Amino acid sequence: MIKFQNIEKKYHSKTVIRNFSLEIEEGQLVVFIGPSGCGKTTLLKMINKLSEPTSGKIFVNGTDISALNTIELRRNIGYVIQNTGLFPHMSIKENLELIPKLKGEAPEAIEKKTAELLQMVGLNPQEYMYRFPKELSGGQQQRIGVARAFSTDSDIILMDEPFSALDPVTRSSLQEELFQMQKELNKTIIFVTHDMDEAIKIADKICLLKDGDILQFDTPENILKNPSNEFVENFIGKRRVWNNPELLKAEDIMISNPVKITPNRNVLQAIEIMKANKVDSLLVTDRTNLLLGLVTLKGIQLQNRNALVGEIMERNVLTVSMDANLISVLKTMNDHKIGYVPVVNQANQLSGLITRSSILSELSSQLIDLEVAF
Secondary structure, three states, rough: EEEEEEEEEEOOOOEEEEEEEEEOOOOOEEEEEEOOOHHHHHHHHHHHHOOOOOOEEEOOEEEEHHHOHHHHHHHHEEEEEOOOOOOOOOHHHHHHHHHHHHHOOOHHHHHHHHHHHHHHHOHHHHHOOOOOOOHHHHHHHHHHHHHHHOOOOOOOOEEEOOOOOOHHHHHHHHHHHHHHHHHOOOEEEEEEOOOOHHHHHOOOEEEEEEEOOEEEEEEEHHHHHOOOOHHHHEEEOOOOHHHHHHHHHHHOOOOOOEEEEEOOEEEHHHHHHHHHOOOOEEEEEEOOOOOEEEEEEEEEEEEOOOEEHHHEOOOOOOOOOOOOEEEHHHHHHHHOOOOEEEEEEEOEEEEEEHHHHHHHHHHHHHHHHHHOOO
């Protein structure tokens, strides 16, 4: 969808962006983040030609934007800035309908879309349609700014620190609104911020910049768990994973080689395997590692020692997926009052086992890392 190719930007003799190459997929929300002066806003403005690269090219849907009419390009890209940029002499309705009218869209369709967008950003159309920007709070004005960016019906939305001046409650609410709108409308959004908490909350991918260079471009989860260098680790903060337990996935906290048994073993053998491994339950799998069931020491003690495991095992075993997060895993275990839960892949093959001990072990290792760091 958007491709930066060998972008360089110089101001006089100073190079602020050097050999920058990046591809942003359609429908992704990508956050540019980094310290002041790292080039994130400059890169954003290059997409709608508010800033021109010294060298290199930018492609949108395979077309070099330098060959496109600048006015037409901007009309087809939504743009949201910190102070909203609303026209003060126009009503909210007129602000939202300006670009669609310039593009020649049908009046009935424009009016319907305006009402829908106001509802999507949490504002009642009947109450706010004919108000003027000065009659709205800062948070309400920013909601209109977001709605106006989406009113162009463009595939690309650029957002330059749009929520940074808002109070924490309003900011959190707008972050949630934006996240939901992006998932519903599947727009490609490039969002500039200096706030890592904001980036983690909304991004599909984060591009962390320093001095015009990409230090890491990855999912929030991977950046938090595997920072590419010490600067990235210090920038994101060593406590991030601890403060965001939902980013810990089942595969991060599971025992990767749980004790298991095949269904053609008998009860006596199952008991001996439990004793040898100091466990009170066994997962039952076939030769392809497909999870078939579960046996517990309590459940088989009174069974005939020659009975086959496959005949007496529990077949309805509760499981979680590899990408289930810690919060949902704990909820599953608490709701069903269980002390462990198997982890399976999409083919229902056994990948691991989560126990309360394995969770505590992972969280303890996080704390040890923090103590060492500080």
